[in-house]
């Protein structure tokens with residue numbers, strides 16, 4: 432965890448002690464490392480060398496505007512899945528001409544918003560979406576760039592909830608219908624066929640599904656070419672996995688070498704939509720142990736973060752490393768790390784050997800992607816604060832929510 436490291440038995444984020452951050456900003460608190468975002472982005476960017484490419488950070492992985500702004504400054508484009516995410520990119524000063532719009536259920540108003548902003552490309556997922564987009568683009572006096580998202584029926588070998596490229600998934604257009612959709616797109620007056628798109632899932636830890644998906648995509652690229660439909664780009668989506676535990680995801684260099692080899696001499700631009708790769712290990716969730724308790728022979732550490740703050744363990748049975756922020760001399764025990772929510776699904780980790788005392792701080796690692804963005808107000812809990820460490824500086828990038836914030840949108844019935 433490069434920029435999250437131990438110094439004299441204490442966890443530091445870059446040059447700031449996690450204990451100091453908790454004292455200043457309270458817990459639970461998401462803590463990000465700016466240098467880690469930079470390293471991850473530059474690492475993803477490096478191996479394409481002079482092959483034309485565009486990296487569109489997947490906003491849904493972590494959409495805080497400070498993070499979007501940081502990535503925009505590094506030259507990233509953005510992959511959005513809603514009008515709300517487009518508004519965030521605009522607010523963060525992102526380059527709209529490098530925005531691609533994914534998603535199986537784009538609303539007409541969101542498409543209009545994206546047409547008004549002149550985004551780079553719509554990743555179209557059905558023929559009905561294509562027809563609606565053509566009509567809206569015509570009304571707006573514009574031409575919309577599109578790529579068709581194909582469903583290559585490739586098993587990404589990941590958790591079933593984050594597999595998206597199997598024929599039973601709702602995503603993309605089946606290979607046997609793709610050509611027909613492109614023929615129609617090429618005939619529509621307000622559509623410009625720009626590329627082809629494929630995102631088969633998230634947290635992939637094997638190279639072969641990516642290569643299989645690329646092969647399927649290239650077959651279609653070549654077939655379309657024989658029909659006189661020449662594409663400008665291939666969007667391979669995101670999905671490159673990270674190491675939460677013992678996974679061994681392909682290195683970006685391996686991934687790039689594999690894709691470039693399959694691409695051969697074709698001169699299409701490559702587009703990517705990495706989310707987790709950029710954000711996951713750039714953040715931790717800091718939480719404090721409120722109580723230690725035993726039920727029969729089970730030990731529980733009840734902490735002040737809960738499934739509403741970090742739902743990955745409950746939702747995907749995800750495993751994330753948990754560490755004590757400061758070493759102590761308590762006896763090591765196997766703890767379930769649980770939150771205050773009234774649900775047995777409310778856990779952050781199970782069976783972890785830790786030395787804990789009430790009041791201790793612990794860090795849930797690799798929480799930068801699909802962490803805060805999936806948080807909720809369940810049990811009327813205020814969503815956590817988010818801070819970004821930059822060297823020896825700590826910046827508050829999202830205030831802790833207040834109950835007034837939560838209540839502001841609600842009304843009583845008339846008397």
Ligand SMILES: *Cc1c(COP(=O)(O)O)cnc(C)c1O
Nearest residue numbers: 489533633669670704705706707
């Ligand atoms: C979620 C998603 C991504 C990002 O996936 P990661 O696994 O975070 O890289 C990219 N593209 C699309 C279409 C997505 O739905």
